Amino acid sequence: QVQLQESGPGLVKPSQTLSLTCTVSGGSISSGSYYWSWIRQPAGKGLEWIGRIYTSGSTNYNPSLKSRVTISVDTSKNQFSLKLSSVTAADTAVYYCARENYGSGSYGVDYWGQGTLVTVSS
Amino acid sequence: SYELTQPPSVSVSPGQTARITCSADALPKHYTYWYQQKPGQAPMLVIYKDSERPSGIPERFSGSSSGTTVTLTISGVQAEDEADYYCQSADSSNTYYVFGTGTKVTVL
Numbered sequence: 163q164v165q166l167q168e169s170g171p172g173l174v175k176p177s178q179t180l181s182l183t184c185t186v187s188g189g190s191i192s193s194g195s196y197y198w199s200w201i202r203q204p205a206g207k208g209l210e211w212i213g214r215i216y217t218s219g220s221t222n223y224n225p226s227l228k229s230r231v232t233i234s235v236d237t238s239k240n241q242f243s244l245k246l247s248s249v250t251a252a253d254t255a256v257y258y259c260a261r262e263n264y265g266s267g268s269y270g271v272d273y274w275g276q277g278t279l280v281t282v283s284s
Numbered sequence: 285s286y287e288l289t290q291p292p293s294v295s296v297s298p299g300q301t302a303r304i305t306c307s308a309d310a311l312p313k314h315y316t317y318w319y320q321q322k323p324g325q326a327p328m329l330v331i332y333k334d335s336e337r338p339s340g341i342p343e344r345f346s347g348s349s350s351g352t353t354v355t356l357t358i359s360g361v362q363a364e365d366e367a368d369y370y371c372q373s374a375d376s377s378n379t380y381y382v383f384g385t386g387t388k389v390t391v392l
Contacts, residue, residue: 209319211383269338
């Protein structure tokens with residue numbers, strides 16, 4: 163059973179860089195046809211797709227965040243990471259890491275982390 | 285930017301049918317995925333590729349597509365189906381995903 167766990171600071175100062183890591187257990191991050199994704203949700207609001215990285219290392223980002231986002235993968239640690247620069251209070255949200263099953267096209271996001279709250283405040 | 289519009293809320297009595305629509309603002313429309321989210325929990329996939337049901341999802345959940353609108357139908361709604369539901373699809377160039385605005389399903 164695949165499990166994903168987010169980790170990182172729960173509080174980030176405005177203008178700084180938000181950094182989160184997702185540790186994958188129960189399977190190798192480099193095997194299979196999967197995209198490893200980040201999705202966020204401000205309190206009381208809807209889901210926002212941030213971006214994803216394929217096992218090959220190719221990435222896709224939300225155009226509204228693209229200039230500030232970097233997603234990377236560390237296969238040796240079975241982890242992938244999110245960096246979001248120049249954060250403001252609008253970036254305060256629960257951040258989810260997730261796995262998208264992608265064989266012959268997408269089969270949807272089938273595994274999610276529990277989510278981690280990141281607050282941007284001085 | 286690409287947008288997916290859902291009704292903010294749907295109310296339904298137990299045993300009745302709930303229908304949640306998701307309208308795209310442009311063609312071509314790519315496959316749509318549906319997620320259920322209960323308070324304090326991560327979302328859970330209930331429909332993929334417009335109408336396919338993942339293993340373990342009850343048969344009362346079904347999906348359909350027509351033009352730029354897709355619909356999630358919950359037949360014989362149960363109290364446990366009360367949750368927020370989000371559709372998800374790719375933009376017209378299939379380079380990034382967008383979530384719908386979300387629909388709160390209330391079981392009366």
